[in-house]
Amino acid sequence: xxxxKKSLWNDxxxxxxxxxxxxxxxxxxxxxxxxxIFGLASHGEPAFIxxxxxxxxxxxxxxxxxxxxxxxxxxxxxxxxxxxTAIRDNDTHFGTIIIGPFLSTTPGTDFMNTIVSKNxxxxxxxxxxxxxxxxxxxxxxxxxxxxxxxxxxxxxxAFIHAQLITSESIHLSxxxxxxxxxxxxxxxxxxxxxxxxxRLMNAIATGNTEEAKQFIDNIDYFDDRIPExxxxxTKNIMIILNTLCRVSAEKGGVHPVYIHEISDKxxxxxxxxxxxxxxxxxxxxxxxxxxxxxxxxxxxxxSTIVKKAINHxxxxxxENLTLESIASTIPVHPSHLxxxxxxxxxxxxxxxxxxxxxxxxxxxxxSESISITDIAFMVGFNDLNYFSRxxxxxxxxxxxxxxxxxxxx
Numbered sequence: 001x002x003x004x005k006k007s008l009w010n011d012x013x014x015x016x017x018x019x020x021x022x023x024x025x026x027x028x029x030x031x032x033x034x035x036x037i038f039g040l041a042s043h044g045e046p047a048f049i050x051x052x053x054x055x056x057x058x059x060x061x062x063x064x065x066x067x068x069x070x071x072x073x074x075x076x077x078x079x080x081x082x083x084x085t086a087i088r089d090n091d092t093h094f095g096t097i098i099i100g101p102f103l104s105t106t107p108g109t110d111f112m113n114t115i116v117s118k119n120x121x122x123x124x125x126x127x128x129x130x131x132x133x134x135x136x137x138x139x140x141x142x143x144x145x146x147x148x149x150x151x152x153x154x155x156x157x158a159f160i161h162a163q164l165i166t167s168e169s170i171h172l173s174x175x176x177x178x179x180x181x182x183x184x185x186x187x188x189x190x191x192x193x194x195x196x197x198x199r200l201m202n203a204i205a206t207g208n209t210e211e212a213k214q215f216i217d218n219i220d221y222f223d224d225r226i227p228e229x230x231x232x233x234t235k236n237i238m239i240i241l242n243t244l245c246r247v248s249a250e251k252g253g254v255h256p257v258y259i260h261e262i263s264d265k266x267x268x269x270x271x272x273x274x275x276x277x278x279x280x281x282x283x284x285x286x287x288x289x290x291x292x293x294x295x296x297x298x299x300x301x302x303s304t305i306v307k308k309a310i311n312h313x314x315x316x317x318x319e320n321l322t323l324e325s326i327a328s329t330i331p332v333h334p335s336h337l338x339x340x341x342x343x344x345x346x347x348x349x350x351x352x353x354x355x356x357x358x359x360x361x362x363x364x365x366x367s368e369s370i371s372i373t374d375i376a377f378m379v380g381f382n383d384l385n386y387f388s389r390x391x392x393x394x395x396x397x398x399x400x401x402x403x404x405x406x407x408x409x
Contacts, residue, residue: 008089011159016040016097018154023099023147024272025137029087030060030096037095046128049078049119059084060096069156071148078115079103080136083148085155097155099147104140106269106282107133113367117374134265137272197244204248204287207294216287234279238270241283245290253300254293255311262293296359305332306344313353317360318380321353357381358394365403372399 012029020027020040028039036056055076062072063086071085082100086093105111107130116126196215203211246263250256266286273279297314299307308330313321326349327334341349357379364375373384376399381387391399 005089007158008087008094012087012095012097013038014159014161015151015154019097019099019147019151022150023137025099025102028056028098030056030098032093032095044132046125046132049121049129049132055080055082056096056098059098063096064093069152071152073144073148077119079105079107079111081144083144083151085148085151087155097151099151102137102139102143103133104138104143106138107136109363110367113364113370117367117370130265134268135272137274138269138278140275140278143274200287201244201248201251204245204290204294205252207252207291207298209288209291212287212291213284216284231273231276231279234276235270235273238279238283238286239267242266242270242286245287249290249294252294253298253302253307255297255299255307257311257315258293258297262289302344303340305330305337305340309337309341309349310352313349314356317353317357318378321380323349353380354390355394358391361387361391361399362395362402365399366406372403375399 016027016029016038017040019025026039026041028036028041031037036053055074059072059074059082062074063070063084066072066086071083074082074084076082080101081104082098082102084096084098087095087097112126112130112133115121115129121129200212200215202208203215242263246259249259249262266282266289269282270279273282297310299310302310309326312326312329323334323338327337330337338349341347341352345352347355360379361375364370364378365372370378372388376382376384376387379387381390388398391397391402395402397405
């Protein structure tokens, strides 16, 4: 009996290792008492959402009630998704294998707003939360069923240690010829590539979304360097594109803080992508977001003093910003900053701060899950009535009217 249990336990570990390698996701095993006793994990949940033990218990209890040829697709209150199946020793429940967390939706602004509001998380936790979600795999709609089916099939019988057959008959001359064909590119192709890159980078650097759209449609001018792995080839192209976008945004006068945040986000999303359709959509989203970044945060035409002031304001909108506090960070005399800022932007600092706060509020108001009061505080207004008056003056609508209009699309 003990030998049989040992064999089953070895099978469980082998299954977990295979599923971890195939899915590139965390895999855990929960014993019959509902305790986690084995795991292969690369994602650490932020402290304020560490409720995996409770999730595992719920998953475990659900699977006990069903037969061994079932898998459970579970989504918790934080939008984290899991696939699991039961491991049985004859008719006895031996434990549960759980794969996840993962996501089936790209964690955009509205998604994050909903998670923060729904779970009553502190606003200050948003950045850490974004980093955690950006590290997770984003899968397509067929993934849960496919990975669940695979998990059930691999878990429903004794683990088989397959043998690898290798071939010694490698034709060196053929390989050399193939390598030569890959490495040799015509002068015309190379010139066309660099010309295309230059025009695309210029479109991003100037925030020209229309021109960038035209060039992004021709992004397949790169050769398919790994024809047997189209997803890997596309990811390589996307990594290059992300680098081009990052360099272009910096050339367009965007502060490195903003560039790093968006570049890091897309690097994670590219790495976690599992299908070509998602990568193709991500390609367009990435270029458009970089163009928008340049439109909103470029300071290329401003003096050093004004650049520093704008960057400080945009990075600290939720704080109590005054002319004096901003001037002290540069440092420069407040009156000189005020005069220079007005000359270069055609508005005073107070007006600029209010404008940026209203623009940020518009983004938050697109989410139905955050109250208007919370949004006011999140963008730096301590007086709700004052926020509402300024918002209506700027947009012609009250915050609630704007939120309703956004909800209708």
